[in-house]
Amino acid sequence: MNTTEEKKIPKATAKRFPLYLRYLKMLQSEGIERIQSHTFSEVTQVPSATIRRDFSYIGELGRSGFGYEVNKLIEVFGSFLNIETEEKIALVGCGNLGRALLNNNFRRNDNLQIICAFDSNPEVIGQKISGVEVFDIADFPEIVKEQNIMLAISTVPSQFAQDAVEKIVEGNVKAILSFAPDRVKVPADVTVQYIDLTNEVQTLLFYEQIQRK
Structure with missing residues (x-):
């Protein structure tokens, strides 16, 4: 299922994606492998409910009680934002x-x-x-x-x-x-x-x- 095709991503959500990617790379550089939405909220100053809703537009990125894998999120957001293309x-x-x-x-x-x-x-x-x-x-x-x-x-x-x-x-x-x-x-x-x-x-x-x- 291609979630991004089935759900129209609001402009406000799309504007937060580069912010998420920047902080995820910062966490990666600090050796952090996994993060919960409430912790990521403290880092980004974005409410955890907003983060979970934003992430849902791309797909099932995490698991309840487990959180999110930082490397996986970087890969997903990097691909979505097409950061490899000049x-x-x-x-x-x-x-x-x-x-x-x-x-x-x-x-x-x-x-x-x-x-x-x-x-x-x-x-x-x-x-x-x-x-x-x-x-x-x-x-x-x-x-x-x-x-x-x-x-x-x-x-x-x-x-x-x-x-x-x-x-x-x-x-x-x-x-x-x-x-x-x-x-x-x-x-x-x-x-x-x-x-x-x-x-x-x-x-x-x-x-x-x-x-x-």
């Missing part, structure tokens, strides 16, 4: 945030790599930032098609986000991570994930205030 990423927008992403460039994930960057500023085009060349955004469709890139990160401000995304879509990119909180219009076969830093900070402050009461 994913080439294009970055659009080389301002402060874009440069920070290029300087970091997924150092903890060998299978994720920003290989090219794009901007509309003539003073930036042609530069190399942390070894990644910056191209004219007008050349985006041609370059990403040549490189077979299917994922793009946009750090373009909200007022320019729609234009940037339309250029990304021209390149047949189907997955976009946008740091502009305003929603953009894309074709039905394109997925956009939004990161709203202001919202994240406000949420963090909200919980911090609760802890102080």
Whole structure:
């Protein structure tokens, strides 16, 4: 039975899978071979009931009273997240945030790599930032098609986000991570994930205030 085909995995659950894998690898490095959901909850700060529900979307990964085998979970989540396949990423927008992403460039994930960057500023085009060349955004469709890139990160401000995304879509990119909180219009076969830093900070402050009461 292919559980993942029969159950549609919620987006919130899918977002936790890389978190689980990261902590599982940490546990593996510490020589831990087996773990209970309540213990894993303490490590990940995710409720144990949520962990068990998330795991159930993939299949029967553990046994009652026995827990979960760390190595098996790493194998299952690694296969599910396809971590052995190198994913080439294009970055659009080389301002402060874009440069920070290029300087970091997924150092903890060998299978994720920003290989090219794009901007509309003539003073930036042609530069190399942390070894990644910056191209004219007008050349985006041609370059990403040549490189077979299917994922793009946009750090373009909200007022320019729609234009940037339309250029990304021209390149047949189907997955976009946008740091502009305003929603953009894309074709039905394109997925956009939004990161709203202001919202994240406000949420963090909200919980911090609760802890102080």
